Amino acid sequence: MGRGARGIFVAAWPVIVLSLLLVAIVVAAGYASPSVQRVITEMLIRVVIVVGAYIFIGNSGVLSFGHVGFMAIGAYVTAWLTIPVAQKPYVLPDLPAFLASAEWANLPAALAAGAAASFIALVFGAALMRLSGIAASIGTFAMLVIVQTVFSHWDEMTGGASSLYGLPTYTTMTVALAWAVVTMVAAFAYQQSNSGFRLRSSREDPVAAASFGVNIHRERLTAFVVSAFFVGIGGVLHAHFLGIVVASSFFLATTFLLIAMLVIGGISSLSGAVIGVVVVSLLAELLRRAEGGIDLGVFVIPGGPGLREVGLAFVMLVILVFRPNGLMNGREIGLPRMVRLRPARDGGPILKSSESSE
């Protein structure tokens, strides 16, 4: 295709639309109450996490239950690096000297935390990516349990099951928006890269991809490592949003939410990942408000803890049954008809989008 400014604009169209959508939400929330702004900030953090996970799950088609573990790694590494030196003796008295004396700036600490998550992904991935799809999914589950067990018992480094506090709370709506856009651009760039195309071809048909010389193991590992970096960053943002880090928050409930968002939006396109986060966040917020009970006039649905989760699980099942490929059905947001030069790129089957690779 023509590589002029117009070509890039057309190629990057889905990312531009999605970024504008998030910017519009943030601008609108600027006029709303602080509590609404917190909800929006949380949503943007989830965009980073879910799009980060999408880089691997969406492109490879291998479901991962372990990505929340990368969040935990990101959160703890940034906690070690950014909790003020004066406060560390109270929070983590037994920290090794080089960490006890470390007080990094926020951005380098975040990048280091992402890199740490990537490194762990490389170690685990080297083993896990050799497994076939379903077995690999269950293997990532083992990884999550390992990470969870280590962080919740490693007293001198993590304070065990108690929480770490004193992290600077710098994750504002703007910071979260910036990272969300960076993550989306990175995810889109990866998915349009040669490596991304090879991985997606293996998702559509592993046997055919392998017969064309695609090294599925290597492509999956690449995506796993890249994906872990951004999920780690998501963990960093989450930690600096709350100001505390607790190991137990990085386990199955979070994993479920992450997967629900991916599935509801549609697991195999970037637009699906982002739309899923927006829709589920909205739904979760509504259900959270309903936890006190819903008054339907005629009768009252009793609320209580668990209602939000029951509702989310129910919606997810309904979507799975009636729209197995999610709300976006595996497609990216298309160009409006007026500007369209050729059929829009499509996040679905690889054969349809390969014609536009050159």
Place this chain on the structure above:
Amino acid sequence: MNIAAQHIVDMLSVGGLYALMALGIGLIFGIMRLVNFAHGELVMIGGYAIWLIADLPGPLIVVLSLAIVAIFALAMERIAFRPLRDASPATLLVAAFAVSYFLQNLAMLIFGARPKPFTFADGLIENVVVFGLRVPQLQILSLVLTILALAGLALFLKRTRMGVQMRAAAQDFRMARLVGIPANRIIALAFLVSGILAWVVSLIYAAQIGQLSPTMGLQPVIIGFVATVIGGLGSLTGAAIGGFVVGCLSVGLQIMLPGDLREFREAFLFAALLLVLLVRPAGIVATSALKERV
């Protein structure tokens, strides 16, 4: 010597429990490529069912609680999984995850998140002496139940018409349908059998941990999964072997790890399992179930 024998009894009883879990999961996977996350919730439901009707006479408790678990097992197949039968394994896995989460939180809505004490026939905690070993009665009962369930399952699968049909379906579902095995009936039957296995686990497991909570099914289901993967997804023999391997590893780690590392046992256990997978990516009993059909 005595200690060694005691450890072996521990390994067998833990391994047997895990094998029951793995078989319940493996049976469903073999037939419809569904990794049934919600199997753990059947265990949880079994526990709560027994607790709810604990005042009734013994035989009635057994029949009713078994019926409740069976109904849930059949209902989840009919409502959630049947419409998705032709979906990809990944979609099915997500659906099972959703069913599991749904039931877990439904239990939380109904019974509250706080654990409920579960005492199942108090006298069972006392020790009895068998062959010079002091063994809690509960452990003996667990072992007997496990052996009965495993033997019953083996007999059912090898000797009955339905069982043979089920094994055929587990080996090649499409071929089995072509020779006239009714798909709906065999899948429903598989869920029924896995429900019964889950019920046996719930009896033993709830009595062992002594309490009920909405998330109590999680631990056994995670172990059960790993056991099926280690044993070789798609093979029932593999699932049983996998269960015993994981049980022995788990008890072995508990014995051999020094005190301050013992709290990391889970991490060591799962790391060891990942190592096994590195050596044999297809599991101990490799089947064709995981290979792409061309």
